Amino acid sequence: MTTETKPSTTLSDSRRRMRGHLPHAFLLTPWQWCTVVILFLCVVFGLPKGCKSWETFEPEVNYRVPYEASQDYWQYERHLDDRNESDTIYFVGDSVVWGEYVSPDGTWSAFLNEQSGGKPQFVNQALNGLYPLALEGLITHYAEGLSGRKVMLHCNLLWMSSPQADLSQAKEQVFNHPTLVPQFRPRIPSYHADIDTRLGRAIGHRWSFLGWVRHLQIQYWDQKDPYAWTLADDGKYPPSYPNTYRMPWSELDFTLLSEPNPDPERGVDSKRHSPWSTDGIGTQRFDWVELKDSLQWAAFQRLCKLLQQRNNQFIIILGPFNKHIMAPENRTRFESIESGVKQWFVSTNIPFVATELLDSALYGDASHPLTEGYRNLAVELWNDPNFTDWLSQ
Amino acid sequence: MLFHTWTFLIFFPIVFLGYLALKKTPLRIPWLLAASYVFYGWWNPYYLLLIVYSTALDYYVVAWMETCGPPGSKPSPDHGWGDLFSFKLPHASLNAAAWVGRLGLFGSVLLWFVGPLGSRAVCFLSGILCLTIMFAAARRSRKAWLWASMLNNLSLLFYFKYADFFIENANQLFTRMGMSMQWPEAATLMPFGWEYLLPVGISFYTFQSMSYTIDYYLGNLAREKNFLRFATYVAFFPQLVAGPIERASSLLPQFEAAPKIRLKDLSDGASLFLIGLFKKLALANYLSFYVERVYGMPDEYSGAALALATIAFAWQIYFDFSGYTDMARGIALMMGYKLMLNFNRPYLATSLGDFWSRWHISLSTWFRDYVYIPLGGNRNGPVKAYLYLGITFLLSAIWHGAAWTFIVWGVLHALGTMITRELERKEWYHERVPIAVKRFLVFGFVTFAWIFFRAETMQDAWLIVTRIVSSAWSDPAMPALMLGLIALIWVYQWLQESNLRPWTETAWFKVAGSVFMLIWLCFFSSSGGAFIYFQF
Numbered sequence: 001m002t003t004e005t006k007p008s009t010t011l012s013d014s015r016r017r018m019r020g021h022l023p024h025a026f027l028l029t030p031w032q033w034c035t036v037v038i039l040f041l042c043v044v045f046g047l048p049k050g051c052k053s054w055e056t057f058e059p060e061v062n063y064r065v066p067y068e069a070s071q072d073y074w075q076y077e078r079h080l081d082d083r084n085e086s087d088t089i090y091f092v093g094d095s096v097v098w099g100e101y102v103s104p105d106g107t108w109s110a111f112l113n114e115q116s117g118g119k120p121q122f123v124n125q126a127l128n129g130l131y132p133l134a135l136e137g138l139i140t141h142y143a144e145g146l147s148g149r150k151v152m153l154h155c156n157l158l159w160m161s162s163p164q165a166d167l168s169q170a171k172e173q174v175f176n177h178p179t180l181v182p183q184f185r186p187r188i189p190s191y192h193a194d195i196d197t198r199l200g201r202a203i204g205h206r207w208s209f210l211g212w213v214r215h216l217q218i219q220y221w222d223q224k225d226p227y228a229w230t231l232a233d234d235g236k237y238p239p240s241y242p243n244t245y246r247m248p249w250s251e252l253d254f255t256l257l258s259e260p261n262p263d264p265e266r267g268v269d270s271k272r273h274s275p276w277s278t279d280g281i282g283t284q285r286f287d288w289v290e291l292k293d294s295l296q297w298a299a300f301q302r303l304c305k306l307l308q309q310r311n312n313q314f315i316i317i318l319g320p321f322n323k324h325i326m327a328p329e330n331r332t333r334f335e336s337i338e339s340g341v342k343q344w345f346v347s348t349n350i351p352f353v354a355t356e357l358l359d360s361a362l363y364g365d366a367s368h369p370l371t372e373g374y375r376n377l378a379v380e381l382w383n384d385p386n387f388t389d390w391l392s393q
Numbered sequence: 394m395l396f397h398t399w400t401f402l403i404f405f406p407i408v409f410l411g412y413l414a415l416k417k418t419p420l421r422i423p424w425l426l427a428a429s430y431v432f433y434g435w436w437n438p439y440y441l442l443l444i445v446y447s448t449a450l451d452y453y454v455v456a457w458m459e460t461c462g463p464p465g466s467k468p469s470p471d472h473g474w475g476d477l478f479s480f481k482l483p484h485a486s487l488n489a490a491a492w493v494g495r496l497g498l499f500g501s502v503l504l505w506f507v508g509p510l511g512s513r514a515v516c517f518l519s520g521i522l523c524l525t526i527m528f529a530a531a532r533r534s535r536k537a538w539l540w541a542s543m544l545n546n547l548s549l550l551f552y553f554k555y556a557d558f559f560i561e562n563a564n565q566l567f568t569r570m571g572m573s574m575q576w577p578e579a580a581t582l583m584p585f586g587w588e589y590l591l592p593v594g595i596s597f598y599t600f601q602s603m604s605y606t607i608d609y610y611l612g613n614l615a616r617e618k619n620f621l622r623f624a625t626y627v628a629f630f631p632q633l634v635a636g637p638i639e640r641a642s643s644l645l646p647q648f649e650a651a652p653k654i655r656l657k658d659l660s661d662g663a664s665l666f667l668i669g670l671f672k673k674l675a676l677a678n679y680l681s682f683y684v685e686r687v688y689g690m691p692d693e694y695s696g697a698a699l700a701l702a703t704i705a706f707a708w709q710i711y712f713d714f715s716g717y718t719d720m721a722r723g724i725a726l727m728m729g730y731k732l733m734l735n736f737n738r739p740y741l742a743t744s745l746g747d748f749w750s751r752w753h754i755s756l757s758t759w760f761r762d763y764v765y766i767p768l769g770g771n772r773n774g775p776v777k778a779y780l781y782l783g784i785t786f787l788l789s790a791i792w793h794g795a796a797w798t799f800i801v802w803g804v805l806h807a808l809g810t811m812i813t814r815e816l817e818r819k820e821w822y823h824e825r826v827p828i829a830v831k832r833f834l835v836f837g838f839v840t841f842a843w844i845f846f847r848a849e850t851m852q853d854a855w856l857i858v859t860r861i862v863s864s865a866w867s868d869p870a871m872p873a874l875m876l877g878l879i880a881l882i883w884v885y886q887w888l889q890e891s892n893l894r895p896w897t898e899t900a901w902f903k904v905a906g907s908v909f910m911l912i913w914l915c916f917f918s919s920s921g922g923a924f925i926y927f928q929f
Contacts, residue, residue: 026905026907028661028663029657030659031906032903040908040912043912213915225916228682231682240870
């Protein structure tokens, strides 16, 4: 409380010594603000460009964005721009294309490259954890470079296999890539983020500098902002704090995240790389969502239209869904949905290839093939007349 | 709505452009009021009921007070209880007030007996309101109306802020006395099953609204006849939820005519906003993570960690609160309104009195002008002056919150202020003790007192104090970056009050500093919650 009713001998020395009473020295004049804005814009546009030359990014033939960097959309965009040879074909999709259980050289696109005689023609342009609603956002905001290019777009019916997978149930869900889904329209019942978070995400898509900042956080600071990184614990009890006495900028060695080699989670030698039936789960019942009600299918349709608008020459690769995992009484519903999807492709003149069902032992789960499965799929696709027609166009 | 959110980033340009378009029309004030209510209602639209109530109360109380003659006029001795049910009060508006009181009281009593338990709080508050209005109308005195305003404003504040504390302590007392009686929790008294939540900023706007009534009572300002203008003064969104607590004599005249917005106002306002944003996002939020970690489990941390967390909290609360007021002042300035300075490098104070002339200036001057001086100030000798000082600090502590920790914090500051005031009167202390030592002592004392302010309970506070002095000091695991930032801030503040200040005011320093802040915000701003002072 200020308790003095009149200045007296208690007037502090510091106040007598004060040079005026302005609390801040940072009051800028209009001209100084102009300078600040210009300098800031130079930094905003200059740093990401500079980063591209400082960071060593020489993707191998079958490069895919590493699992840990799945949310690094800036890196995704950069990969897209780096592989811009005229005959490049981008294979876009979710973890089926990315290769959930397989190493980079065991993916669908890797075997397609093998079929094409080792020519690096097919690029794995998928991200782990995507689904049509997020894929739509990814292509809309981070794949301008795809415009006019040849694209293989994967269609995975798994995302219509239940209201939960479709994100159409009212109960709040935590799901991958929430920043990519439509923030306001169409409304996603499972997405309960507050309006400020939604606004921030919508604005973030339109300001690539923020995407680059996120890129640095993902690549160098364990997916955290630098402050959180300095405070991070090791997850044990009692905790220790490995980064306490390290400075965030000391981590900027410009070496990008890469896939572990060998990867304990992926590849033919990993434990996860085994047929679905070995898990002992047995067949499953799916609560399929009707196409007319499906948010994911609507997003996929919008995505196709977007590609058409962007003059992409694209083909849809439908499947391979693991029908072996489905309870027999559940298959009719699936086949009706699959048929509806095909009818829509025909009615909109979108070329498509529906893959054949693989042997049961070649599936890791409901939709992800294992390495041999991808090899078979690549061979099948390479010999499909619709596909070869499309390739030769 | 918080200043540092994307929502506000959309909200403010819309409000600002609308304001510019309507600046010279009669819609300027309604526009500002609507914006302020949207800003406040964003948290919870039901809160608006309270702010409208508080606004209407003080507006009408002052209108009725005006019918009782000029300041200093005494009520006629024949006005009193006998007029409580009189049908012939001398002024039409007083008659109306009396009838509002009577009918309201009847309704409140009726609802108390026939309504559900959840309606009791409303019945009680409206009962007090109606009784005080009836009494003031019968008395026809300015003082009665002043009491009506204070009693009703403080009742509302009491219910939302202090009822739980009061009921909890009363129930504990009943148990100790062997009585079986227990009062129901305040939450059970909410009407319509509404959630019992502390309305954001209720202490701020209640005090702001009350200051208008008190100033009118004292004859320091004229009555504001335009209700919308008065409502805008109470709810003006830049300073609505965390101050500065503006006086009516300062802000109301600014609403009378359209302010002239100069280019300098825009650039100064933007500068203040940037500084505030930096303080909040880049500094306060970062410090809060460490403070929460340590203060969340004080028994698991060493003395070093607890001491550093306390210092970190001292800076956190300063950056959090002063950052908010910087942003508030910046936003208001961009619209042509000047709000008062609320912080002035308080951690460079050389005495506790000096500290309180630099910390939360709008609140400390409020208590000085409306509590300390009316009690008698230092006009009745040192003993009474210190008594009034103690009362003032106690009320200030209670204003901050209903907990024993706040009361101890207030008592510590009262004692500290008395001691440093006495010391400043000693020549050896005043002349010979270096300023740096005084600053260090004051900062140390203030930081020590923050332990009680921040700790969840008295037990926690005591545990922290004892562990700081008695436990072994091991690695505190405070990030080096955080330590570096605190050191830099300290150096900067010292520079500001040194002969080197002009160097920090050169154009290149300001431009480089601002670019640095913007870039730092992009990289380092951490997500953080509401401002600390929103809870008060």
